[in-house]
Each structure stands twice: as C-alpha cells, then as structure tokens.
Amino acid sequence: MNKERIVFVSHCLLNQSVRAGESFTPLATQKLLKFFSNYPIYIYQLPCPEFLFAGKREKKTQDIWENLAGFQGFLSSLAADVQEATERILEDKKLLIIAIARSPCCSAHKIYRGKNLTKGKGLWVLELEKRLKCNIIEFDFKRVNESLERIKEFLDKTG
Numbered sequence: 001m002n003k004e005r006i007v008f009v010s011h012c013l014l015n016q017s018v019r020a021g022e023s024f025t026p027l028a029t030q031k032l033l034k035f036f037s038n039y040p041i042y043i044y045q046l047p048c049p050e051f052l053f054a055g056k057r058e059k060k061t062q063d064i065w066e067n068l069a070g071f072q073g074f075l076s077s078l079a080a081d082v083q084e085a086t087e088r089i090l091e092d093k094k095l096l097i098i099a100i101a102r103s104p105c106c107s108a109h110k111i112y113r114g115k116n117l118t119k120g121k122g123l124w125v126l127e128l129e130k131r132l133k134c135n136i137i138e139f140d141f142k143r144v145n146e147s148l149e150r151i152k153e154f155l156d157k158t159g
C-alpha cells in the first residue's frame with residue numbers, strides 16, 4: 001500500500017442521492033469506483049455541505065447560497081470538523097481533493113452567479129483550502145471519461 005496518497009472525494013461522487021435537483025448520472029459512480037480499484041490509495045468521503053444544511057433541494061446559484069442565513073458559518077464549522085477528523089489520517093500524505101465542476105459549493109474553477117458561468121471556486125472548496133494543503137482536480141458529471149483521465153494523470157504522476 002502506498003501510504004503517500006489520500007483522495008478526499010466530494011460526497012456525491014459515491015452517493016448521488018444528495019445531488020441538487022435529484023440529478024443522477026448513470027454509471028458515473030460505478031466507473032469511478034472501478035477506476036480507484038486500480039490504485040493503492042486511501043479514500044475519504046467528504047460530507048455534502050448543501051445536503052447537510054438543506055436536505056433535498058433544487059439547484060441554486062452561488063450568489064443564492066452565499067446569502068442564505070447561517071450557511072457561511074455552517075461551512076466554516078463543517079470544514080473545521082473535517083480538519084479535526086482527518087488530522088491523524090492525513091499525517092504527511094499527499095492529499096488530492098476531487099471537486100465537482102460548476103457546483104456552487106464544490107467547484108474548483110467556475111461557478112454560476114445568476115445566469116453567468118464565471119471564474120471562481122465553490123464556497124466549500126474555499127473553506128477546505130483554508131485548512132488543508134491539497135491538490136484539487138475537478139470531476140465533471142457531464143464528462144465522466146475525461147474526468148477519470150485527469151485523475152489518472154495526477155495519480156500516475158504522483159505514484
């Protein structure tokens with residue numbers, strides 16, 4: 001077992017039932033799990049901040065989440081919980097976080113603000129970055145194979 005790498009996956013990659021608008025991408029989770037089985041890595045499932053805060057919900061843009069009373073404080077305290085809970089398993093391992101394309105909380109590059117897809121990170125990713133030293137790669141539910149290629153590139157490079 002290579003003890004140097006650990007992957008923190010966005011919650012919905014393993015459990016799509018938490019996705020907003022009841023989105024579901026057939027085979028995405030199956031393909032990801034099959035892909036991971038080729039690598040000697042540790043995997044940790046991050047909590048889904050939106051589901052924990054609001055349960056089943058429709059899709060919202062980032063500006064709406066940002067202005068929901070109590071949400072920013074909730075994210076900050078959830079990120080502190082994750083930091084505390086993973087401190088001992090992280091040690092000096094190389095950490096990769098798998099973010100979710102276009103998610104208002106979990107994106108690493110672009111988010112919707114109003115009707116515009118604009119440059120920016122998800123609110124949850126920003127909180128995690130404050131506390132964890134990590135590399136971040138995005139998984140796009142609309143481009144599963146490309147996403148797996150990106151993760152493969154990282155894992156092969158750091159193996």
Ligand code: SF4
Nearest residue numbers: 011012048100103106
């Ligand atoms: S992208 Fe993030 S907030 Fe959205 S369902 Fe997945 S884990 Fe939850």
